[in-house]
Amino acid sequence: MKNNYILGGSVSCFDLYNLERQFKEIHEAPIDFMHYDVVDGRFNQCLILGLPTLQMMRPHTELPIEVHLAVYEPELYIAQFIEAGADIITIHPEGTKDLMEAFRYIRKLGAKPALALRSETIATEDMLPAMEEAEYIIKLTVNPGFSGQKIQPAAFEKMSALRRMLDTHGIDTKIVADGNVNTDTIPTLVQHGASMLIGGTSGLFLKGRSVKECAQAMLDAMKQ
Template identity: 50%
Template sequence: MKRAAEKELMVSASVSCMDLCHLADAVEEAEEAGISFFHYDMVDGRFNDCFILSETLLKQMRGITSLPIEAHLAAYEPERYIGMYADAGADYIAVHYEAMKEPLRVLEQIRKAGVQPVLAYKSTTPPGENFITLAGEAAWILKLTVDPGFSGQKMQEGALGHIRQMRTMLNDTGLKTKIQADGNINQDTIPRAVKAGADILTGGTSGLFLKGKTVKQCCEDMLKAAEEAKGVKNYGINE
């Protein structure tokens, strides 16, 4: 199992936004850009109205990258898929709070599969009363800032409010758990996401894979925007 290198601010690359017809070249370019890990979306057609990225492609990708891969299971009954994606080569598996009846048991199932668990929340889901208990069992929190599965959406302001809540709750209990913001993450939206409390940024079509710029240039621009925003950040304070 590969671990993402611990950094104050991190960028992950959304695989569903990469050139899947030239995957090896796209992976190499993303690796050279300085990303921390790959974010691999799976949507089951029920959690949202689309199907994307099976374990078959992840297995092929595992053979051509040395970076960690986070499999984001936007799926109901995630227990059915954990072993499948772990065997395919995932290093982290994100499962949704909304899709689990017994989240602690599911997070333990992920660990038993030899993978690090990540706790995911939809853009519309606030942290519940058990947030801190679950956050303590996760490698980090994945907070969607758009609906899963479709690119080109605008960041939802309500999701930023949830990130603020999460960061305040984590700070109040002394947990250092990182928060990953996923959806419409770019130079314009990064300051708001980082000031809300995010420190992992998932780049896609609006931020990391822009026409006319290399992935390296985009990654550097994303990190610069995040660093500038964090320089004036006071976590837990609503703006």
Template identity: 50%
Template sequence: MRQAEEKQIMVSASVSCMDLCRLGEAVKEAEQSDISFFHFDMVDGRFNKCFILSETLLEHMRKAADLPIEAHLAAYEPECYIDLYARAGADYIAVHYEAMEDPFKVFEQIRKAGCKPVLAYKASTPPGGDFVQLAAEVPWILKLTVNPGFSGQKMQEGAIKHIRRMRELLDDAGLKTKIQADGNINQETIPKVVKAGADILTGGTSGLFLQGKTVKQCCGEMLEAAERAKGESTDGTNE
């Protein structure tokens, strides 16, 4: 499996927001920027009321992509899909806290399939009493800041509070687990999520894929906004 290069601040590219009719070209353009990995959303029609991206598309994308791919299974019974997406080329597989009866068993299935597990939370779901124990099993937490599957949504303010609480719990436990913020991530919202504790930013239609700019330009601007926000947090200003 491919492994994302760990950096203080990372950007992932949301595949559902890319030009799927010219996916190979879009992948190469994205890889010319400073993104760390691709974020590939799958929604099963039950977890949210839409169907997006199949393992067949992932298989074709894998042939064009050199960077790691994170398959985000916004699905109930994720056990049914893990092997499909692993075989199609996923390197990381994100599964939802709300959709699992036994997360540790699901994490083990993901590892056996040759991938790394990621723990995902809906925008409305706060960290529970088992958060630290689960977070110790994964390289990062995927925290949605909008509902999965639909672009153009506004960030839910409650999700920012959840990120802040997650970061407090991780720091208190001495864990280096990262937090990925996904949904309406742009110049306006990046300072909010970074100051709350996010260090992976999933870019989509509002931040990474903007008309009139290259992905490289947009990614650079996202990283600059994050670095400024991180510096402000360190200085204790503009909180």
């Protein structure tokens, strides 16, 4: 059975200097999982998060941790991140030569596979087997790794096309919106096929408001 997650919190947007306080806020909020971005400096021009932070976090939360490997050759890193505590490993078709083999490897090591598509990537039918098996499909609406970006408008239609393709083939895998997800953009993202959200600096971690308040506002925007 696939997950019933709705809202994930982006670890790259946490206050990493005050993780104990940040975790307390996360655990008080209606957040279903933690989204942990790893970018290798080649998949996008930045380096973000790694094994030591995950190893430090894992003993302090029972929430599922999804590691998003925005990297080339994710097979080189899958075992390390599962050993460090990842429950879900998300990989990109743009970064691996064999999605299904990578998915099998993830399951063999005791984690669940998920799929991610860059904002400019158009879903194709050769990805359908992985899409059907994935816990969910993250559709990036910005480039991976950099906080504070605005949604790339072309991502909306690509998300709609992805949802239509899944529905046409009877695949009920959920689509996750990731990038500039907030109360203003959520209704449009939902309209274009998103049924899960990842919250970051523009929606979940706002100055002057608690994470719990922001998370509830995001969920309310989904219902509208």
